[in-house]
Amino acid sequence: MDEKVIIAKRIALELKNGDLVNLGIGIPTMVANYLSEDQAVVFQSENGIIGLGPLCEDEEEIVNAGAMGASRVPGGSFFDSATSFAIIRGGHVDVTVLGALEVDAEGSLASWIIPGKKVPGMGGAMDLVVGAKKVIIAMTHTAKGMPKILKKCSLPLTAYHQVNMIVTEMAVIEVKEDGLHLLEINPEYTIDQVIESTEAPLIIENVIPMKGMEV
Amino acid sequence: MRGFIQEEQIIPFLKDGLTLMVGGFLANGSPEELISIVIESNVKDLTIVCNDGGFVVKGCGRVIALGRVKKLIASHIGTNPEVGRLMNEGSLEVELVPQGTLAERIRAHGAGLGGILTPTGLKTVVDKGKQIITLNGIEYLLEEPIKADIALLGGAIGDEFGNLRYRGTMRNFNPIMAMAADLTIAEVSKVEKELDPEMVITPHPLVDYILVGGHHHG
Helix, strand or coil: CCHHHHHHHHHHCCCCCCCEEEECCCHHHHHHHHCCCCCCCEEEECCCEEEEEEECCCCCCCECCCCCEEEEEEEEEECCHHHHHHHHHCCCCCEEEECCCEEECCCCEECCCECCCECCCCCCHHHHHHHCCEEEEECCCEECCEECEECCCCCCCCECCCCCEEECCCEEEEEECCEEEEEEECCCCCHHHHHHCCCCCEEEEEEEECCCCCC | CCEECCHHHHHHHCCCCCEEEECCECCECCCHHHHHHHHHCCCCCEEEECCECCCCCCCCHHHHHCCCEEEEEECECCCCHHHHHHHHHCCCEEEECCHHHHHHHHHHHHCCCCCEEECCCCCCHHHCCCCEEEECCEEEEEECCCCEEEEEEEEEEEECCCCEEECHHHCCCHHHHCCCEEEEEEEEEEEECCCCCCCCCECHHHCCEEEECCCCCC
8 A cells, every 4th residue: 555545545444423523735625535435524624614525626616725626515605714713723533644754752843935945835834733632743753764753843834832642654653742753664664673674762562554554 | 005005005014023814825825925025025034924934926925035034924824935045044933833832822822812712733843931721621732822913815806895715725824813903904806886794704894995906917
């Protein structure tokens, strides 16, 4: 299975019936493809919609946060950006799934700038991670072989101490007050391989095989 | 509303050095014809407040790509390579603001507030040089209002009174910018006799002029 698919499928299992969910661009967007029929999740998008539906190529009036034409599901509604971020910052979004360049042992993340190289800006990410009840990071475990889960982020932060869960192609990690707990590992890897690919210390108690791996 | 307006009546409002708010989210709901008029007016040294840097061929990014903007206040600039280039070259100043903070700072000016307290951006570069205020044991960042000389709104449908509603996700920053500028000009795709009052998002006294779209392209 493609590593992005592994990550998206596993995160889909975290979403509960009735959750209001905001998905970031990239792997997070793919999570919507792996929901089961009994997971009636409502998608919010920061550009001003609750009830975001599948992509719709010719649509111009409705777009997702990546400016791609999209549909609205029945019951959905539109609102302005101040209301959209009141919903986000005010704690009304149950889960946000975002990508990151780095996450650290304190649950801080860096995702919006590589100084001197790439400066896309933070967009809505800083508000989303501060406001959403649960913050799940969807990312590959390493970048060009280098760990992305660090003792301390080296890049400018998106937010301090806001991440709840990290899902990679190798493992599921929960961020708690005492550090990073390794909960699940992809059976294709050993615990030692996960430890080697992670700079931050991992608390290892009961590790189970990664859910959602069955094809 | 003072009235419906044509391009030649808009040009005299546009001057070098003005601060313009431009509605839209990655050009969805951006006033493309008003942006074309800004370009045709040849004004320069503008400050633009917009969610993002748009694209080289769409949204406020068209004005930026022509080198007419000295400062951009936005949450995201990744879709317009010209923004990054001009910024690195030193000819464009960019103030990156978290999107929710940007919306609320604009709203604050329009709502007569002296600022807002937000947890967003704490312990990041966003909090540099800003006052941190602790209320009931929780830290917040004090963010100041943003105002403009002119707000240019898009994505709207108007009525003969100047009331506006918006199409789909084109609403985004438009209604909050309508209240945060000295002069507000809306570009509408259609004018109805009277909008259902329950559907009006921007009431007519908040709109100064309306340009009926359909004359300019790209």
